[in-house]
Amino acid sequence: MTQGSANGTDGVSKVNGVNGTNGIHTNGTNGVNGTTPKPSFGSLNDGLDYDVLIIGAGLSGIYSMYRMAQLGLRAKILEAGSSEGGTWFWNRYPGARFDSESYSYIFSFSPEILAEWDWTEHFSPQPETLKYIEFVTRKLDLRKHMQFDTRIQRAQFVQATNSWKLTDDQQRTYTSRYLITAIGILNEPTLPNIPGVSDYKGEAWHTARWPQGGEHTLAGKRVGIIGTGATAIQTIQTIAPNVGHLTVFQRTPNWTAPLRNDKISKEEMEKIRADYPDIFRRCAESYSCFIHVGDNNDTVATPAEERERHWEHLYAQRGFTKVLAISSDIYTNHEANALYSAFHEKKIRARVNDPEVADLLIPTNHGFGTRRTPLESGYYEVFNQDNVKLVDIRNNPIERITETGLRTADQTDYDLDVLVYATGFDAVTGSFNAIDFEGIDGVKLKDVWSEGIQTFLGLTVKNFPNMFMIMGPHQMFGNIPRSIEYAVQWTAEFIEWAMEHGVTYCEATDEGVAAWTEHVHECGKGLLANEVDSWMTGVNKNLAHKQKRSMTRYNGPAPGYRKRCEEVKHRGYRDFVLKKGGEA
Ligand code: NAP
Numbered sequence: 001m002t003q004g005s006a007n008g009t010d011g012v013s014k015v016n017g018v019n020g021t022n023g024i025h026t027n028g029t030n031g032v033n034g035t036t037p038k039p040s041f042g043s044l045n046d047g048l049d050y051d052v053l054i055i056g057a058g059l060s061g062i063y064s065m066y067r068m069a070q071l072g073l074r075a076k077i078l079e080a081g082s083s084e085g086g087t088w089f090w091n092r093y094p095g096a097r098f099d100s101e102s103y104s105y106i107f108s109f110s111p112e113i114l115a116e117w118d119w120t121e122h123f124s125p126q127p128e129t130l131k132y133i134e135f136v137t138r139k140l141d142l143r144k145h146m147q148f149d150t151r152i153q154r155a156q157f158v159q160a161t162n163s164w165k166l167t168d169d170q171q172r173t174y175t176s177r178y179l180i181t182a183i184g185i186l187n188e189p190t191l192p193n194i195p196g197v198s199d200y201k202g203e204a205w206h207t208a209r210w211p212q213g214g215e216h217t218l219a220g221k222r223v224g225i226i227g228t229g230a231t232a233i234q235t236i237q238t239i240a241p242n243v244g245h246l247t248v249f250q251r252t253p254n255w256t257a258p259l260r261n262d263k264i265s266k267e268e269m270e271k272i273r274a275d276y277p278d279i280f281r282r283c284a285e286s287y288s289c290f291i292h293v294g295d296n297n298d299t300v301a302t303p304a305e306e307r308e309r310h311w312e313h314l315y316a317q318r319g320f321t322k323v324l325a326i327s328s329d330i331y332t333n334h335e336a337n338a339l340y341s342a343f344h345e346k347k348i349r350a351r352v353n354d355p356e357v358a359d360l361l362i363p364t365n366h367g368f369g370t371r372r373t374p375l376e377s378g379y380y381e382v383f384n385q386d387n388v389k390l391v392d393i394r395n396n397p398i399e400r401i402t403e404t405g406l407r408t409a410d411q412t413d414y415d416l417d418v419l420v421y422a423t424g425f426d427a428v429t430g431s432f433n434a435i436d437f438e439g440i441d442g443v444k445l446k447d448v449w450s451e452g453i454q455t456f457l458g459l460t461v462k463n464f465p466n467m468f469m470i471m472g473p474h475q476m477f478g479n480i481p482r483s484i485e486y487a488v489q490w491t492a493e494f495i496e497w498a499m500e501h502g503v504t505y506c507e508a509t510d511e512g513v514a515a516w517t518e519h520v521h522e523c524g525k526g527l528l529a530n531e532v533d534s535w536m537t538g539v540n541k542n543l544a545h546k547q548k549r550s551m552t553r554y555n556g557p558a559p560g561y562r563k564r565c566e567e568v569k570h571r572g573y574r575d576f577v578l579k580k581g582g583e584a
Contacts, residue, residue, distance in 0.1 A: 054182055085130050184431050194401055296329075299333070456575070458476075507576060
């Protein structure tokens with residue numbers, strides 16, 4: 001089940017069949033989707049297998065399916081994994097957990113689910129999150145609409161019938177009027193472009209294809225890990241106490257800050273539950289849909305003592321407070337950012353015993369928060385342990401992976417029992433490139449985006465009619481479940497309207513795409529994050545075609561994003577080319 005650029009290494013392919021669940025399951029749990037089905041497309045979609053096909057059974061696909069079922073449509077989810085969960089199905093590496101507060105990073109649409117589900121930790125670990133997703137699926141009775149172990153290879157718009165035809169890896173085909181892509185933004189693991197990856201004879205895993213129970217096999221072993229992003233940080237701090245020896249191969253250090261996770265007591269959970277309306281209201285009003293809100297103070301003009309006092313206060317809080325509740329100029333003004341980075345540098349130095357190791361852990365090529373800031377729990381202290389070694393591969397790169405481990409440029413050999421690739425993803429467009437999307441007159445999505453992403457609202461693409469992207473490029477990322485809920489809601493409202501009006505064709509226009517793409521670029525101007533290489537700016541140095549920065553996401557405020565989408569709806573979707581029934 002390894003995919004895309006993760007193909008081709010013996011080690012990684014060992015993780016095939018991460019989960020033993022197979023096939024299509026139904027269950028008899030009563031759903032909460034008891035609304036009366038509305039009239040269907042009638043005979044308009046006769047001859048098509050479905051009204052709507054959805055690719056992916058993560059949060060985006062699950063909510064899409066729920067809304068389609070509410071509309072009484074014939075819909076189906078096709079999912080590559082052997083069970084639902086998406087990101088939280090695949091990413092089982094040790095220590096994987098939310099770094100947003102559990103109670104803000106979930107579905108808000110069902111009061112019944114909010115009433116019944118209890119979180120046990122402020123930042124839910126992956127197994128609990130996966131259980132939550134399974135609970136949601138059961139509760140909404142959606143499994144009967146999901147087909148697992150079905151990897152879509154080709155998605156083709158058929159002009160003669162204004163419909164989509166999907167082909168899976170077993171050459172089975174599926175047709176529908178509308179297509180919803182729910183394929184995630186971090187779903188295609190990439191291995192490093194280092195020679196010899198397939199030569200290694202020990203155990204090797206990409207973190208996104210971690211085998212179930214794999215952490216137990218690490219006890220006492222010599223483990224090497226390549227990467228120091230959010231995934232690596234969670235893995236490193238979790239496995240360091242149990243492994244025999246851990247070597248961390250770091251190319252670029254990242255700024256991080258303490259997560260400060262804690263258990264949630266029953267009483268606290270009741271308080272959180274009572275707070276849900278307020279939590280979701282705060283998310284809806286904030287810039288990127290998180291519960292933490294920043295200010296507009298002038299960082300540089302604020303007296304140093306006052307600044308430090310405020311930052312110390314934030315540093316002591318949970319979660320993204322120290323990333324999001326700061327002054328917004330830290331993300332736009334180099335001087336303000338340098339002051340805040342210096343604050344965090346002091347924190348790192350205070351926690352790492354060896355000043356030379358601390359030097360290596362402090363980023364020098366980007367400021368705090370200009371890449372997606374991972375949160376940590378004891379990460380820096382790991383480097384004070386005797387069984388942990390940090391190797392700087394920026395100045396002394398890995399020359400090759402060998403049969404027994406790896407060799408750095410200075411000809412040092414590192415013998416390893418287990419090699420962990422925490423080397424990230426072909427992000428955002430990678431999930432789309434893994435499927436051969438073909439639109440009008442055979443145009444390929446890959447080609448359309450090869451010179452830069454172009455979308456309308458991050459939801460649609462010209463030449464790809466009737467296709468809606470949940471968490472597509474140019475959409476709000478931020479607090480992802482909040483963004484998913486909005487994108488699904490908008491799409492469901494469109495499809496409901498199309499059904500009521502007999503609309504069988506909907507395509508973005510050149511003008512709409514040009515204006516939206518320009519707006520996305522405009523919103524990104526002045527943000528320091530867009531001056532830095534990261535998956536958020538579309539850079540993946542392991543991929544030849546991703547060496548240059550691109551505008552992958554909507555950088556404006558979430559309320560502004562939603563306003564624009566609502567305007568399109570209120571104009572009766574006139575921004576699209578619309579056709580009814582059998583119109584050519
Ligand atoms: P990532 O941020 O892209 O990090 C990949 C790491 O691998 C980087 O340190 C990178 O170094 C290194 N690397 C890649 N190729 C390499 C090579 N050829 N040689 C040496 N080093 C190499 O990926 P990630 O850590 O999986 O995180 C991706 C995103 O997933 C996060 O930013 C976050 O949004 C999400 N995530 C969320 C959570 C959470 O919420 N709890 C947890 C994990 C991940 P360079 O920086 O030098 O390229």
